[in-house]
Amino acid sequence: AQKITQTQPGMFVQEKEAVTLDCTYDTSDQSYGLFWYKQPSSGEMIFLIYQGSYDEQNATEGRYSLNFQKARKSANLVISASQLGDSAMYFCAMRLLGASGSARQLTFGSGTQLTVLP
Amino acid sequence: DSGVTQTPKHLITATGQRVTLRCSPRSGDLSVYWYQQSLDQGLQFLIQYYNGEERAKGNILERFSAQQFPDLHSELNLSSLELGDSALYFCASSVALGITYEQYFGPGTRLTVT
Numbered sequence: 001a002q003k004i005t006q007t008q009p010g011m012f013v014q015e016k017e018a019v020t021l022d023c024t025y026d027t028s029d030q031s032y033g034l035f036w037y038k039q040p041s042s043g044e045m046i047f048l049i050y051q052g053s054y055d056e057q058n059a060t061e062g063r064y065s066l067n068f069q070k071a072r073k074s075a076n077l078v079i080s081a082s083q084l085g086d087s088a089m090y091f092c093a094m095r096l097l098g099a100s101g102s103a104r105q106l107t108f109g110s111g112t113q114l115t116v117l118p
Numbered sequence: 119d120s121g122v123t124q125t126p127k128h129l130i131t132a133t134g135q136r137v138t139l140r141c142s143p144r145s146g147d148l149s150v151y152w153y154q155q156s157l158d159q160g161l162q163f164l165i166q167y168y169n170g171e172e173r174a175k176g177n178i179l180e181r182f183s184a185q186q187f188p189d190l191h192s193e194l195n196l197s198s199l200e201l202g203d204s205a206l207y208f209c210a211s212s213v214a215l216g217i218t219y220e221q222y223f224g225p226g227t228r229l230t231v232t
Contacts, residue, residue, distance in 0.1 A: 035220065043206060044120070045223035091161065105151070105174055106221065108161040 002027040004092050004109035011114050013082045020067070021077040021112045023092030031097035034075040035106065036066065039089040048090075051075060053097075082116045089113050121145065122224035124209050130230045136197040139227045141209030143190055149173075149212045150192040151221060152184055156205035167192055199231045 003026040013019035025034065036048040051059040051066045059066040067076040079086055092109040121144035131137055143150050152164040154177075163176035167186035178184075181199075186192040196203060206228050210221035 037223070042225075043228070044225045045208060045210070046120075047220045047222060050220055093161075105163040105166060105176055106153075107163070110160050 002029070002032070002094055002096060002107050004094055004107055006092055006109035006112050008112045009110075011112055012117055013079075013114065014117050015084060016081055018078060018080045019082055019114065021079070021090050021092075021114065023075045023077065023109060025073050025075060025092075025094050027073075027094065027096065029096045033095045033097065034066070034068070035093040035095070036064070036075075036077045037091045037093060037108075038086075039091065039111070041088070045091075049077070079114075084116050084118060087114060087116045120222040120224065122147075122209060122211050122222050124207075124224035124227050126227060127225065128228050128230075130232065131199060132232055133199055133201060135199050135231075136195065137199065137229065139194040139196070139207055139209075139229075141192045141194070141211075141224055143192070143209075143211030144213075144222055147211035147213050147222070148190065150186055150190070151210040151212075152178075152192070152194050153208040153210065153223075154205045155208060155226075156202075159205075161208075164194070196229070201231050204229055204231045 005024045032053045034051045038046045049061045049064045051068045063080045065078045089111045091111045093106045123142045125140045148169045151166045155161045164178040165184050166174040184194045206226045208226045210223045212221045
Protein backbone atom coordinates (compact mmCIF):
# COMPACT_ATOMS: atom_id res chain seq x y z
CA ALA A 1 0.00 0.00 0.00
CA GLN A 2 1.15 3.50 -0.72
CA LYS A 3 2.22 5.83 2.05
CA ILE A 4 2.84 9.57 2.26
CA THR A 5 5.10 11.05 4.92
CA GLN A 6 5.24 14.70 5.89
CA THR A 7 7.83 15.07 8.62
CA GLN A 8 7.27 18.75 9.43
CA PRO A 9 4.23 19.21 11.67
CA GLY A 10 4.79 22.96 11.68
CA MET A 11 6.83 25.47 9.73
CA PHE A 12 7.38 29.20 10.04
CA VAL A 13 8.47 31.53 7.26
CA GLN A 14 8.92 35.26 7.01
CA GLU A 15 6.65 37.09 4.61
CA LYS A 16 8.14 37.39 1.08
CA GLU A 17 10.60 34.56 1.66
CA ALA A 18 10.46 31.13 0.02
CA VAL A 19 9.62 27.98 1.94
CA THR A 20 9.89 24.27 1.17
CA LEU A 21 7.43 21.77 2.57
CA ASP A 22 8.71 18.22 2.56
CA CYS A 23 6.89 15.17 1.28
CA THR A 24 8.18 11.66 0.76
CA TYR A 25 6.18 8.78 -0.59
CA ASP A 26 6.44 5.05 -0.69
CA THR A 27 5.09 2.89 -3.47
CA SER A 28 6.33 0.07 -5.64
CA ASP A 29 4.17 1.24 -8.53
CA GLN A 30 5.76 3.10 -11.42
CA SER A 31 2.69 5.08 -12.42
CA TYR A 32 1.30 7.52 -9.92
CA GLY A 33 0.35 11.13 -9.40
CA LEU A 34 1.34 13.46 -6.62
CA PHE A 35 -0.84 16.31 -5.41
CA TRP A 36 -0.62 19.17 -2.96
CA TYR A 37 -3.65 20.64 -1.24
CA LYS A 38 -3.99 23.65 1.02
CA GLN A 39 -6.43 23.74 3.92
CA PRO A 40 -6.92 27.20 5.47
CA SER A 41 -8.43 27.58 8.91
CA SER A 42 -11.86 27.84 7.29
CA GLY A 43 -11.54 24.13 6.48
CA GLU A 44 -11.92 23.82 2.73
CA MET A 45 -9.38 21.80 0.73
CA ILE A 46 -7.84 23.74 -2.15
CA PHE A 47 -5.98 21.95 -4.96
CA LEU A 48 -2.59 23.55 -5.62
CA ILE A 49 -0.45 21.47 -7.94
CA TYR A 50 -0.08 18.07 -9.62
CA GLN A 51 2.95 16.05 -10.73
CA GLY A 52 2.79 12.81 -12.69
CA SER A 53 5.41 10.14 -12.14
CA TYR A 54 6.38 10.22 -15.82
CA ASP A 55 6.52 14.00 -16.07
CA GLU A 56 10.09 15.05 -16.80
CA GLN A 57 9.63 18.66 -15.84
CA ASN A 58 8.81 19.81 -12.34
CA ALA A 59 5.29 21.17 -12.10
CA THR A 60 4.76 24.87 -11.48
CA GLU A 61 1.62 26.86 -10.79
CA GLY A 62 2.21 30.51 -10.12
CA ARG A 63 4.12 30.81 -6.84
CA TYR A 64 3.92 27.06 -6.28
CA SER A 65 6.42 24.59 -7.66
CA LEU A 66 6.92 20.93 -7.00
CA ASN A 67 10.48 19.70 -6.56
CA PHE A 68 10.08 16.13 -7.79
CA GLN A 69 12.98 13.75 -7.14
CA LYS A 70 11.81 10.35 -8.28
CA ALA A 71 14.86 8.39 -7.14
CA ARG A 72 14.51 9.81 -3.64
CA LYS A 73 10.72 9.43 -3.76
CA SER A 74 10.24 13.00 -2.69
CA ALA A 75 7.80 15.63 -3.90
CA ASN A 76 8.48 18.79 -1.99
CA LEU A 77 6.31 21.87 -2.39
CA VAL A 78 8.11 25.16 -2.81
CA ILE A 79 6.19 28.36 -2.17
CA SER A 80 7.98 31.46 -3.37
CA ALA A 81 7.43 34.97 -2.02
CA SER A 82 5.26 33.83 0.89
CA GLN A 83 2.19 35.86 1.72
CA LEU A 84 0.21 36.08 4.94
CA GLY A 85 -2.64 34.32 3.18
CA ASP A 86 -0.43 31.28 2.68
CA SER A 87 -0.78 30.44 6.37
CA ALA A 88 -2.62 27.11 6.31
CA MET A 89 -2.26 23.37 6.60
CA TYR A 90 -0.67 21.79 3.54
CA PHE A 91 -1.28 18.18 2.54
CA CYS A 92 0.68 16.03 0.15
CA ALA A 93 -1.29 13.23 -1.50
CA MET A 94 -0.76 10.43 -4.00
CA ARG A 95 -2.86 8.31 -6.35
CA LEU A 96 -1.81 5.18 -8.19
CA LEU A 97 -2.54 4.90 -11.90
CA GLY A 98 -2.44 1.20 -12.62
CA ALA A 99 -4.31 -0.08 -9.58
CA SER A 100 -8.03 -0.45 -9.22
CA GLY A 101 -10.53 0.32 -6.55
CA SER A 102 -9.44 2.03 -3.38
CA ALA A 103 -5.77 2.02 -4.37
CA ARG A 104 -6.59 4.57 -7.06
CA GLN A 105 -7.80 7.01 -4.47
CA LEU A 106 -5.96 9.84 -2.85
CA THR A 107 -3.79 8.87 0.08
CA PHE A 108 -2.89 11.88 2.20
CA GLY A 109 0.03 12.70 4.45
CA SER A 110 -0.48 14.06 7.94
CA GLY A 111 0.02 17.64 6.82
CA THR A 112 2.30 20.57 7.62
CA GLN A 113 0.97 23.68 9.34
CA LEU A 114 2.62 26.69 7.71
CA THR A 115 2.62 30.03 9.46
CA VAL A 116 3.75 33.12 7.56
CA LEU A 117 5.11 35.83 9.83
CA PRO A 118 4.74 39.53 8.99
CA ASP B 119 -15.16 28.53 -4.48
CA SER B 120 -14.60 25.03 -5.87
CA GLY B 121 -18.13 24.64 -7.22
CA VAL B 122 -18.79 21.64 -4.96
CA THR B 123 -21.52 22.27 -2.40
CA GLN B 124 -22.13 20.42 0.81
CA THR B 125 -24.97 20.68 3.27
CA PRO B 126 -25.27 21.11 6.12
CA LYS B 127 -22.12 22.99 7.10
CA HIS B 128 -22.40 21.95 10.73
CA LEU B 129 -24.30 19.11 12.35
CA ILE B 130 -24.59 18.30 16.03
CA THR B 131 -26.30 15.10 17.04
CA ALA B 132 -26.35 12.50 19.76
CA THR B 133 -24.86 9.03 19.88
CA GLY B 134 -27.01 6.37 18.29
CA GLN B 135 -28.61 8.77 15.84
CA ARG B 136 -28.55 8.75 12.05
CA VAL B 137 -27.63 11.67 9.80
CA THR B 138 -27.43 12.34 6.08
CA LEU B 139 -24.81 14.52 4.49
CA ARG B 140 -25.46 15.91 1.04
CA CYS B 141 -23.08 16.82 -1.75
CA SER B 142 -23.59 18.41 -5.13
CA PRO B 143 -20.59 18.03 -7.47
CA ARG B 144 -19.28 20.66 -9.83
CA SER B 145 -21.31 21.02 -12.98
CA GLY B 146 -20.20 18.36 -15.44
CA ASP B 147 -18.32 16.23 -12.89
CA LEU B 148 -19.41 12.60 -12.88
CA SER B 149 -17.23 11.31 -10.07
CA VAL B 150 -17.92 11.95 -6.40
CA TYR B 151 -15.67 11.02 -3.50
CA TRP B 152 -16.26 11.11 0.24
CA TYR B 153 -13.49 11.67 2.78
CA GLN B 154 -13.37 11.81 6.54
CA GLN B 155 -10.93 14.08 8.37
CA SER B 156 -10.44 13.45 12.06
CA LEU B 157 -7.70 14.42 14.48
CA ASP B 158 -6.56 10.87 15.13
CA GLN B 159 -7.00 9.34 11.66
CA GLY B 160 -6.19 12.30 9.45
CA LEU B 161 -7.76 12.47 6.00
CA GLN B 162 -9.15 9.14 4.85
CA PHE B 163 -10.93 8.11 1.69
CA LEU B 164 -14.33 6.56 2.33
CA ILE B 165 -16.06 5.82 -0.96
CA GLN B 166 -16.28 6.86 -4.60
CA TYR B 167 -19.15 6.95 -7.06
CA TYR B 168 -18.97 7.47 -10.78
CA ASN B 169 -22.11 8.30 -12.73
CA GLY B 170 -24.31 6.61 -10.17
CA GLU B 171 -22.24 3.50 -9.60
CA GLU B 172 -19.99 2.69 -6.69
CA ARG B 173 -16.41 2.45 -7.96
CA ALA B 174 -14.19 2.16 -4.92
CA LYS B 175 -14.42 1.70 -1.19
CA GLY B 176 -11.89 2.79 1.36
CA ASN B 177 -12.05 2.80 5.13
CA ILE B 178 -15.80 3.10 5.32
CA LEU B 179 -17.57 1.56 8.27
CA GLU B 180 -20.53 -0.76 7.75
CA ARG B 181 -22.65 1.78 9.64
CA PHE B 182 -21.97 4.23 6.83
CA SER B 183 -23.46 4.09 3.36
CA ALA B 184 -23.62 6.35 0.37
CA GLN B 185 -25.31 6.71 -2.97
CA GLN B 186 -25.19 8.90 -6.04
CA PHE B 187 -28.46 9.89 -7.62
CA PRO B 188 -29.33 10.34 -11.33
CA ASP B 189 -28.80 14.10 -11.01
CA LEU B 190 -25.29 13.22 -9.73
CA HIS B 191 -25.70 14.58 -6.26
CA SER B 192 -24.56 12.24 -3.53
CA GLU B 193 -25.56 11.49 0.02
CA LEU B 194 -23.53 9.94 2.80
CA ASN B 195 -25.61 8.25 5.48
CA LEU B 196 -24.09 7.71 8.90
CA SER B 197 -26.04 5.59 11.37
CA SER B 198 -25.69 4.39 14.97
CA LEU B 199 -23.38 7.32 15.49
CA GLU B 200 -20.56 7.08 17.99
CA LEU B 201 -18.44 9.79 19.58
CA GLY B 202 -15.55 8.75 17.35
CA ASP B 203 -17.53 9.61 14.25
CA SER B 204 -17.10 13.29 15.05
CA ALA B 205 -15.10 14.64 12.14
CA LEU B 206 -15.06 16.87 9.10
CA TYR B 207 -16.60 15.06 6.14
CA PHE B 208 -15.57 16.19 2.71
CA CYS B 209 -17.09 15.53 -0.63
CA ALA B 210 -14.94 15.97 -3.72
CA SER B 211 -15.70 15.69 -7.40
CA SER B 212 -13.77 15.22 -10.59
CA VAL B 213 -14.80 15.15 -14.21
CA ALA B 214 -13.70 11.58 -14.80
CA LEU B 215 -11.78 8.70 -13.32
CA GLY B 216 -8.29 9.33 -14.61
CA ILE B 217 -5.40 9.91 -12.30
CA THR B 218 -4.62 13.36 -13.62
CA TYR B 219 -8.06 14.68 -12.91
CA GLU B 220 -7.71 16.72 -9.79
CA GLN B 221 -10.42 16.42 -7.23
CA TYR B 222 -12.20 19.58 -6.18
CA PHE B 223 -13.29 19.56 -2.58
CA GLY B 224 -16.42 20.99 -1.06
CA PRO B 225 -16.32 23.08 2.12
CA GLY B 226 -17.05 20.06 4.28
CA THR B 227 -19.66 19.16 6.87
CA ARG B 228 -18.47 19.29 10.45
CA LEU B 229 -20.19 16.54 12.40
CA THR B 230 -20.18 16.62 16.17
CA VAL B 231 -21.56 13.62 18.02
CA THR B 232 -22.31 14.26 21.69
